Amino acid sequence: METTRDWTIPGVTIGFAAVAVLGLWLLPDWLMNLTVIAFARALAVVGLMVLWRTGLVSFGHALYFGLGAYTVALLGKDDGISEVLITLPAATLVAAAVGLMLGFIVRRYREIFFAMLSLAFSMVLYGILVKTEALGSTDGFNVRTPTFLGFAPDDAGTTLRTIFVVLCGLCWAVAVLVHRYLQSTLGRLTTAIRDNEIRVEYLGYSVAQAIHGKYVMSAALAGLGGGMLAIALGQVDPDSMVNWTVSGELVFVTILSGPGSVAAPFIGSMIYELIRTYAFEWLPHAWQLIVGVTLLSIIFFLPGGVWSLLARLRRREVE
């Protein structure tokens, strides 16, 4: 715990600064768009990573992802609010509030029951959205072009670049805060709970409360990610925001990334988006095959995700 220096915060600070600056100069619009989608999804994956460290896998975080997305979209509906300083915190708070309520139920379950209960809740929201014509039913509806502290970009390119920079800043803040959280007693209770719930209780801490807190945190991050994705795509619909396939993608990226570091979800999510994009280009009718083979390879050869590969390389350097 105290023998190796922790480079995470300097690393993510330099990393996100470099991505933001170099990205503005070098990235073509399609790749910048891809990065925005990847980073928005990664925000939700950071929360799932915290749960995974605790030994919990949620197959239903599209519930919070979708809540965040629809909150942003609904606030802007009919010439409503488009200011991201309001819409994004609102998306986060709505998801956190629902997570707080459902947390009282899910914190009592573990393993497959936890995963399936989460999935069930997300499918309830999916069902409601699909049947609600006022929200566009299966087609969804458009999201207002965002404003940033009053600044309203006048073309699509400027909007994309502004979203990109804001998102890089947001991802940096989330990475630093979650890393700091994981270094606290409460943060260390993730792996401790996964290892031995009985000991945690007999040391005097409520496992249920600790899990509830982590669940709310993951819900809030998923809401933030969903809200950001809605702003980036300019459109929300049940299939791309709330369906079980969205939850599956989030779990996929969590496994691909690994639980080793808060930086991992951003790298893993970017890799996933690239794999998916190129797989779709090469095999438009069977791109899922490539994605599936990738997942299998990760499970067999890199069970700790892509981050474990970096950690392995670093260990080799030290030796």
Added chain:
Amino acid sequence: MSALLEARGLNKSFGAVTAARDVDIAVSPHEIVGIIGANGAGKTTFVNMVTGWLKPTSGRILYEGHDIVGRTPREITRLGICRSFQVAQIFGSASVFDNLMIALGIAEAKGLAALRLLRRPDLADKADALLARYGIADYRNQSAGTLPQGVRKLLDIAMAMVAAPKVLLLDEPTSGISSDEKFVLMDVVMSALKEDGVTVLFVEHDMEIVSRYVSRVVAFYQGEIICDAPPLVALADPKVKEFVIGEDLHNQTLLKGGALQEAPDARG
């Protein structure tokens, strides 16, 4: 001296099986009490009731005069009653040092204090002091999941002591440990616990351990207390000999000082 911990008319049934029947025990501060009994006698059930894992069917458990029946394990821990386990309960994926750091962090984690950084020099010093006191400093950076049995037990007890309890319940601290190691382990544990002035109740099958370390023996048989006396008296009690020590030890006698030895005339 008034009792620190007291059980009054404690009963516990699991369907038709009675695991505790009218158990009455009063333990004074700083006492070291050995709880003995054959398998299934109700020893661990008693420990589990005192520490909140099981709720008694009836009866009261008083700690510092307050009834603690119905409280959760963590509430009881916070009150000052901690325990170790027959199978050591540790964080297997963390190092020995990190196990103690997490335990220390939890001990001070009230409200927002739980968000304080765990990696702090003051906590690290405390963890190192505990490692030294329990003789496990050599294993400091080893993963707890790979520890030998004796070290796991010591770590388990050290973690239980982090919250500075007034009462410590040890559930078979020497089970699974070789006869060579068990006295070494118990010497380390008991000297550390005596230094802290903690009241100890420990469940034990090994009569040599019991006779050496406790000031009082409580013997269980089928959920009932059949003897509550100093070790010399208890281990010579006919009921204890028959129902706890067993037939194979009938031909042993207790020598002054508490050590068991085969009686010279036992085989004619």
